[in-house]
Amino acid sequence: MTNKFFEEIRGKFGFGCMRLPMLGEQVDLPQFEKMVDAFLAAGLNYFDTAHVYIGGQSETALRQCLTSRYPRDRFVLTDKLSGSCFETEADIRPLFQSQLEACGVDYFDFYLMHAQSAKNFPKYKQCRAYETAFELKKEGKVHHVGISFHDSAEVLDQILTEYPQIEVVQIQFNYVDYEDPIVQSRKVYETAARHGKPVIVMEPVKGGKLVELPDEAQKIYDDLHGGSNASYAIRFAAGFENMMMVLSGMSTIGQLEENVSYMSDFKPLSEKERAAVEQVQKIFSSQGLIPCTACRYCVDGCPMRISIPDLFSVMNAKKQFPKSDHSWMYRMRTNERGKASDCIKCGACERICPQHLPVRSLLEEVAKEFE
Numbered sequence: 001m002t003n004k005f006f007e008e009i010r011g012k013f014g015f016g017c018m019r020l021p022m023l024g025e026q027v028d029l030p031q032f033e034k035m036v037d038a039f040l041a042a043g044l045n046y047f048d049t050a051h052v053y054i055g056g057q058s059e060t061a062l063r064q065c066l067t068s069r070y071p072r073d074r075f076v077l078t079d080k081l082s083g084s085c086f087e088t089e090a091d092i093r094p095l096f097q098s099q100l101e102a103c104g105v106d107y108f109d110f111y112l113m114h115a116q117s118a119k120n121f122p123k124y125k126q127c128r129a130y131e132t133a134f135e136l137k138k139e140g141k142v143h144h145v146g147i148s149f150h151d152s153a154e155v156l157d158q159i160l161t162e163y164p165q166i167e168v169v170q171i172q173f174n175y176v177d178y179e180d181p182i183v184q185s186r187k188v189y190e191t192a193a194r195h196g197k198p199v200i201v202m203e204p205v206k207g208g209k210l211v212e213l214p215d216e217a218q219k220i221y222d223d224l225h226g227g228s229n230a231s232y233a234i235r236f237a238a239g240f241e242n243m244m245m246v247l248s249g250m251s252t253i254g255q256l257e258e259n260v261s262y263m264s265d266f267k268p269l270s271e272k273e274r275a276a277v278e279q280v281q282k283i284f285s286s287q288g289l290i291p292c293t294a295c296r297y298c299v300d301g302c303p304m305r306i307s308i309p310d311l312f313s314v315m316n317a318k319k320q321f322p323k324s325d326h327s328w329m330y331r332m333r334t335n336e337r338g339k340a341s342d343c344i345k346c347g348a349c350e351r352i353c354p355q356h357l358p359v360r361s362l363l364e365e366v367a368k369e370f371e
Contacts, residue, residue, distance in 0.1 A: 013263035014046035019249030063104035150354035153187035198244035239268035306338035
């Protein structure tokens with residue numbers, strides 16, 4: 001099924017390559033190859049990566065498992081210009097060329113300015129990153145220019161007003177963040193729609209948080225006698241009018257096959273299913289969970305080697321299932337890495353966090369709970 005926004009895209013479900021099957025610290029290439037084959041066999045063709053994903057392994061894994069094995073017209077490939085990878089305008093073109101080579105292609109179908117926000121947008125402007133991307137489009141090395149975005153609707157309105165040439169906007173969108181005052185999924189989506197920009201969804205299952213549900217929420221979905229927890233989350237996001245694509249980061253062939261089973265021939269939520277999702281929304285809003293999506297941007301820059309998303313995950317598990325003992329999980333997560341109390345409050349994590357979380361104070365809470 002051709003995508004209604006861009007004819008080269010098939011369907012409205014994309015393979016997000018930030019979370020891939022792993023063998024220790026390395027991408028499990030044989031497993032990823034099988035997943036690529038199954039994804040394409042299902043009639044889908046959109047792949048999303050970035051230079052910073054998995055320490056650069058995402059791009060090279062796509063070269064080995066996708067681009068070197070299939071003709072160029074069989075897939076649509078999106079890459080991104082990440083702010084941590086350039087400091088001046090002169091850095092951008094060499095970086096872009098290295099991305100083409102890492103991915104094994106001559107052009108990118110989509111090239112996105114990565115993780116745009118009020119904090120890093122000025123750097124992209126100063127370095128003429130947008131202008132460079134538009135020049136690359138004129139040269140045929142990029143077919144479409146867009147942005148991925150983590151900030152308020154007001155900031156998105158500013159960016160789209162200053163750069164109306166932007167063709168697509170990638171945002172975090174799921175039913176828990178829909179009315180969240182920080183993420184502003186609904187408001188950001190409506191701003192993109194008002195500017196006439198199709199939307200790509202990232203984090204539709206909130207980094208897996210909408211798969212493992214509290215017992216009360218799980219019962220609501222079980223009573224539907226229908227799909228999986230992930231299916232309700234992904235179909236919720238895909239059902240909005242201006243949604244061009246929903247991405248899912250999949251790390252097993254089972255996850256891929258299950259997602260493809262309901263997205264290769266997408267059907268929106270029924271009224272009964274939507275009512276169930278609204279009930280689950282209310283349960284989550286009452287729990288006070290840490291809204292970390294486990295993007296792991298904070299981990300590489302932590303001088304104390306604290307695996308921050310893993311510690312937040314343990315804290316959330318404690319809140320969701322208070323009767324269970326989670327101390328063993330905490331010990332496991334800190335066995336070879338820093339503890340929450342090791343934080344020296346340098347703030348590097350907070351400066352890079354797309355969710356704008358008060359990481360330092362949250363780590364204090366984690367330390368009190370588990371140490």
